[in-house]
Amino acid sequence: MTLRHPAPTDEVVELCRDLLRIDSTNTGDTRTSAGERAAAEYVAGKLAEVGVEPTILETEPGRTNVVARIPGADPGRDALLVHGHLDVVPADPDEWSVHPFSGEVHDGYVWGRGAIDMKDFDAMTLAVVRDWQRTGVRPPRDIVLAFTADEEAGSDLGAHFLVERHPELFEGCTEAVGEVGGFSYTVNDNLRLYLVETAEKGIEWLRLHARGRPGHGSMIHDDNAVTALAEAVSRVGRHRFPLVVTPTVRAFLEEVSAALGIELDPDDPETAIAKLGPIANIIGATVRHTANPTRLEAGYKDNVIPGRATATIDCRTLPGDADEFLAQLREVIGPDLEIEHIQRQPALETTFDGALVDAMAAALRAEDPGARAVPYMLSGGTDAKAFTRLGIRCFGFAPLRLPADLNFSALFHGIDERVPVDGLQFGVRVLDRFLRAS
Numbered sequence: 001m002t003l004r005h006p007a008p009t010d011e012v013v014e015l016c017r018d019l020l021r022i023d024s025t026n027t028g029d030t031r032t033s034a035g036e037r038a039a040a041e042y043v044a045g046k047l048a049e050v051g052v053e054p055t056i057l058e059t060e061p062g063r064t065n066v067v068a069r070i071p072g073a074d075p076g077r078d079a080l081l082v083h084g085h086l087d088v089v090p091a092d093p094d095e096w097s098v099h100p101f102s103g104e105v106h107d108g109y110v111w112g113r114g115a116i117d118m119k120d121f122d123a124m125t126l127a128v129v130r131d132w133q134r135t136g137v138r139p140p141r142d143i144v145l146a147f148t149a150d151e152e153a154g155s156d157l158g159a160h161f162l163v164e165r166h167p168e169l170f171e172g173c174t175e176a177v178g179e180v181g182g183f184s185y186t187v188n189d190n191l192r193l194y195l196v197e198t199a200e201k202g203i204e205w206l207r208l209h210a211r212g213r214p215g216h217g218s219m220i221h222d223d224n225a226v227t228a229l230a231e232a233v234s235r236v237g238r239h240r241f242p243l244v245v246t247p248t249v250r251a252f253l254e255e256v257s258a259a260l261g262i263e264l265d266p267d268d269p270e271t272a273i274a275k276l277g278p279i280a281n282i283i284g285a286t287v288r289h290t291a292n293p294t295r296l297e298a299g300y301k302d303n304v305i306p307g308r309a310t311a312t313i314d315c316r317t318l319p320g321d322a323d324e325f326l327a328q329l330r331e332v333i334g335p336d337l338e339i340e341h342i343q344r345q346p347a348l349e350t351t352f353d354g355a356l357v358d359a360m361a362a363a364l365r366a367e368d369p370g371a372r373a374v375p376y377m378l379s380g381g382t383d384a385k386a387f388t389r390l391g392i393r394c395f396g397f398a399p400l401r402l403p404a405d406l407n408f409s410a411l412f413h414g415i416d417e418r419v420p421v422d423g424l425q426f427g428v429r430v431l432d433r434f435l436r437a438s
């Protein structure tokens with residue numbers, strides 16, 4: 001009898017289903033979160049089983065990270081980091097057509113919270129590494145694997161902790177791949193653009209504090225904190241920051257306009273962006289700073305004018321001068337309100353060139369002759385924000401071929417999140433080729 005190993009393209013589906021069945025909900029508060037420990041133990045077990053020694057690092061109870069290093073053929077070369085987070089955002093089973101933690105497979109998809117964000121890529125990485133370990137494949141250079149906690153709440157208990165407290169685990173890493181990139185956008189039967197993330201907007205979460213004179217709700221009152229706050233919040237919410245086309249967005253728009261035959265006016269890229277369909281809401285947010293009011297708090301009694309009122313503004317900044325953005329925002333808010341910084345993470349941008357980018361494009365083309373890799377900027381944030389602090393050049397490259405009619409961006413944190421089975425298998429083949437050539 002010969003023992004036969006499962007093909008990585010088969011195993012990836014089982015690995016993904018197993019991970020989806022593990023509830024690793026992150027609410028932003030460890031007391032109400034399911035935590036990542038069970039998922040981390042699963043990953044560590046799958047690595048140890050094939051001879052990769054994982055390091056397990058826990059920050060708060062149940063908030064667990066896994067890091068491992070696979071030695072490369074040339075120890076003199078810089079290392080490559082491959083990272084994926086293990087946590088997921090909450091899911092309400094009443095809203096879903098399957099249970100969000102069932103890992104069901106039907107209609108050609110694996111269903112579950114985390115199916116595209118991002119247990120799919122965690123499973124692909126495991127499938128490739130397990131296959132290599134079983135068949136004696138050595139990567140050309142060291143590969144560091146990081147499976148992180150807490151990405152969905154800013155990564156303080158995950159990637160930022162690892163970078164601050166255990167930088168030695170990433171020694172020699174100069175480049176990294178993780179979410180959110182490498183997915184396809186179908187132009188026609190013969191052309192699919194694969195969006196590789198080379199830039200990420202920055203995060204500025206601000207709390208505005210308005211102060212006034214407390215008083216009785218029945219009287220004339222000209223120093224009302226609620227009124228002052230509401231006026232400033234309305235101005236911010238309706239404000240449009242000036243158009244700025246960064247090198248990444250310019251490259252993306254040139255590629256996509258040429259592919260689609262859309263006229264691109266450099267002074268009005270938004271007309272071209274509006275024609276992109278479902279990805280327009282991602283790309284549209286990358287030509288300006290944005291500032292969205294998200295929370296309001298004031299008052300404690302219906303007939304009492306409170307002395308203070310606060311609002312939270314979720315700002316996303318373009319690469320460049322964040323202080324210049326804050327000066328623009330101050331103009332909109334006016335001089336009277338106090339601005340408190342509650343979260344600040346700078347934007348990232350790298351160039352779309354070099355051997356690693358060539359390896360991505362070649363791996364995609366080998367599995368999809370109609371593939372064309374293009375750079376783009378993500379309007380949100382990922383663990384790349386943490387790893388870039390170590391001087392690592394970060395890319396979003398979690399390859400996935402998607403059906404033309406799938407509204408991919410709506411599945412992120414969305415209801416009925418699911419990943420195509422053949423997309424997962426495509427991802428494994430591309431990742432295998434890419435890592436062998438990187």
Ligand SMILES: [Zn+2]
Nearest residue numbers: 117118151179
């Ligand atoms: Zn994610």
